[in-house]
Amino acid sequence: MSAPLKETAPARPERPAAKVPVRPGDRRGEGVVLNVFSHGFLALWGLLIVLPLLWLVLSSFKTDTQIGGSAFGWPRHWSLDVFERAWDKGIGDYFLNTVIVLVFSVPLTMLFGSMAAYVLARYRFWGNRLLYYFFVAGAMFPVFLALVPLFFMVKRLDMLNTYQGLILVYIAYSMPFTVFFMHAFFRTLPTAVFEAAVLDGASHTRTFFQVMLPMAKPGLISVGIFNTLGQWNQFILPTVLMQPQSGDDPERYVLTQGLIQLQQQQGYASDLPVLFAGVTIAMVPMLVVYLSFQRQVQAGLTSATLK
Numbered sequence: 001m002s003a004p005l006k007e008t009a010p011a012r013p014e015r016p017a018a019k020v021p022v023r024p025g026d027r028r029g030e031g032v033v034l035n036v037f038s039h040g041f042l043a044l045w046g047l048l049i050v051l052p053l054l055w056l057v058l059s060s061f062k063t064d065t066q067i068g069g070s071a072f073g074w075p076r077h078w079s080l081d082v083f084e085r086a087w088d089k090g091i092g093d094y095f096l097n098t099v100i101v102l103v104f105s106v107p108l109t110m111l112f113g114s115m116a117a118y119v120l121a122r123y124r125f126w127g128n129r130l131l132y133y134f135f136v137a138g139a140m141f142p143v144f145l146a147l148v149p150l151f152f153m154v155k156r157l158d159m160l161n162t163y164q165g166l167i168l169v170y171i172a173y174s175m176p177f178t179v180f181f182m183h184a185f186f187r188t189l190p191t192a193v194f195e196a197a198v199l200d201g202a203s204h205t206r207t208f209f210q211v212m213l214p215m216a217k218p219g220l221i222s223v224g225i226f227n228t229l230g231q232w233n234q235f236i237l238p239t240v241l242m243q244p245q246s247g248d249d250p251e252r253y254v255l256t257q258g259l260i261q262l263q264q265q266q267g268y269a270s271d272l273p274v275l276f277a278g279v280t281i282a283m284v285p286m287l288v289v290y291l292s293f294q295r296q297v298q299a300g301l302t303s304a305t306l307k
Helices: 024-059 064-069 081-122 128-139 143-156 163-188 191-199 204-215 217-232 236-241 255-266 272-292 294-306
Strands: none
Touching: 024 272, 064 272, 081 128, 081 163, 081 204, 081 217, 081 255, 081 272, 128 163, 143 163, 143 236, 163 217, 163 236, 191 204, 204 217, 217 272, 236 255, 255 272, 272 294
């Protein structure tokens, strides 16, 4: 006889495994690790920037013997005579030429760039996007590809080795970035203010200069600082356009050219402290400008995304 069949109990459905709650301490530990890593990386990045600048400034107070004997040693005598020698050897003239060019090129770049960006951002007309992409494409165009035709164009205008020639070229090459930056900023400004000015009878010019432009002040400061830094450190354009064309033509070198000229004039009788002092003189104004307006730069970069 076969064995009696045994009834089996029905299978119970499996319960899902209980989720283990994440303790606040675990997330706190992950945040601490991330903060340590990020702060450590920023500290390392800061050292890589500050230490060369500090070494450059300290080397200005040394002599050739001290620099040759111990490049990382501490200066023995603190004196500003080396800066006076660097200024008398031409750094003063180069500094003045650079300031003259930037006093006109940066404000005009901001004015023309803001006007073009405002029209492209606020007014709809045929070819609007084409003009905007035309300006954006200019920011992607390497300056090296246009040096030869640019030289002959400026030469035909009889503006080689002139302030006005370099100013116009600086404005032209700074316009694409200025229009691109300010176009995005003007589009974030509230439309209600613009419409209210139009309803009050304000003209387009008055609306731009008295209403929209003051509201775009953070963006103007940010892009103005970037243009100042870029034009102050420009080397290839003044090297091509600011060369004396004859024996009677005066030298109008800017700082970047002047530092190279100062190094070449030394020849075998090197005076490294003077060269370091010249680089320090060229570097300090931009550091002061950026540190003075760093909050405005950060506000201008973030306000467009927060509005």
